[in-house]
Amino acid sequence: MFLIDKEKNEAVSISKKSFQELEFRERKHLQEWICKNTDILGERLLIIQKEFSGFDDTKERLDLLAIDENGSLVIIENKLDDSGRDVVWQSLKYASYCSGLTKSDIKDIFQRYLDEQGNNEYAEKVLCEFLGIEDFSEVELNSDDQRIIMIAANFRKEVTSTAMWLLDHHIKIKCIKVTPYELNKQILLDTEQIIPIVDAEEYLIKIANKKQEELIHKEKKQTRHTIRIDFWTKLLQEMNEKSELFRNISPSKDNWIGCGSGYSGLAYMFVVTGNYARIELWINRGLQEENKELFDRIYTYKERIESDFGDELDWQRLDEGKGSRIAYWLKEVSVFNEEDWPQMIEFMTSSMIKFERALKGVLKDVIKK
Missing domain, CATH: 3.40.1350.10 (Trna Endonuclease; Chain: A, domain 1)
Structure with a gap:
């Protein structure tokens, strides 16, 4: 050298x-x-x-x-x-x-390491952040x-x-x-x-x-991806009988599918994991500041939106991230348990229809401002 x-x-x-x-x-x-x-x-x-x-x-x-x-x-x-x-x-x-x-073994090994290093963080959280995955149930190790x-x-x-x-x-x-x-x-x-x-x-x-x-000839077996595709296929069939909102959306191997709201950077999303099902309005127009301002303007209509929807919503400004979301959850269900599918599909489709109706007029007013 x-x-x-x-x-x-x-x-x-x-x-x-x-x-x-x-x-x-x-x-x-x-x-x-x-x-x-x-x-x-x-x-x-x-x-x-x-x-x-x-x-x-x-x-x-x-x-x-x-x-x-x-x-x-x-x-x-x-x-x-x-x-x-x-x-x-x-x-x-x-x-x-x-x-x-196993995944559980690895989590425990890592937690012991964090504890030994005097790090007060939780292994699940650090692993999710490192892998860029929102929910630990979706992490594959x-x-x-x-x-x-x-x-x-x-x-x-x-x-x-x-x-x-x-x-x-x-x-x-x-x-x-x-x-x-x-x-x-x-x-x-x-x-x-x-x-x-x-x-x-x-x-x-x-x-x-x-x-x-x-x-190697790959054996045909149901994987996480094929499970999600099967679930989204059934959900979309049910949704399309009730609404035109997701009419042009195809099943996906991912844990989410989304459709446009009619406004740039605002999308209606279905999300499923091994722990929950969620519907949401995802706000991401590119710039963090613009996203937070738009979220704040929508938030001023919170009482009206929740009244029209019929329940309280989860308002996530997500100050540290680029986007923001307004969400509604069904907990303690899993996309990997087919017995939960009927409950999840009914919850997600009926909630999404009410959700979109409650937001439609507000978004029109907000985007005009």
Whole structure:
């Protein structure tokens, strides 16, 4: 690594160091750096435990356990100046141990980690925020194969060879090379993804996926997506018999469907999860300030709207977010329990019709202002 001296127009060598001569330790230093900034690994991860030892009949500990943005578990093994011969075997063992962790297990593991760190937040809330999902019942964790990330200053040939073979056989593995440098008593850390090579990563993944598709015949089974499609199909059939509002809307694999209100940025929404059903008017015209002003103008008609609707509504200005909503809920029902469907569909369709009628005149008056 070189430092460019612009005044002298020359490249000055920066001294390459080993972790040992800098007196850095695996757990005390490298592990903590990763915990505090997962960009070292080239991606956004949520660390959910360190020195994890929650394996039956073994005292083994994996260095770091994380969740990626798809909800997959990531096993992270840190070594310093040398990867050692056994790091791949260790990582595979830990991945196999973690394959059986349930969503509830992962939540509990993460909650213990937060408690140990003196963090007063709730695991469910942090996981939802990290994954960008509103309700924890919609979160899917460890539903795909586990991933492995190995990090070291040097990787032995037997390690890189095995990692390449595993990658070719659909094991999601990544090797990150870290190199410390010293300049004027300042320590610099260079990171490089050596497996898979960054420029070829997308291509290699596509090839691996193609091979997998050719070898594996997917079994037909009802998934969360197909359950939602079935539910929305039945709801829309019922809704279209009562109203024209959702006439041109198709069933969706998502946990919501929406239609226009006739005004830009205002949509009527149906939302379902494993815990509740909800109807709402979603307000998002692009700018946060405009959305809040519009919500406030509608709110001045609150008494009239709720009187016409026949019940109290949930007025969510959502000051920290861009949009706002006016909602009505049915709690303790689940889209994944078909026995709840008749109650949910009746609630949502009849409530939406009353809801739209109660808001129609108000929106006309408000938008004119």
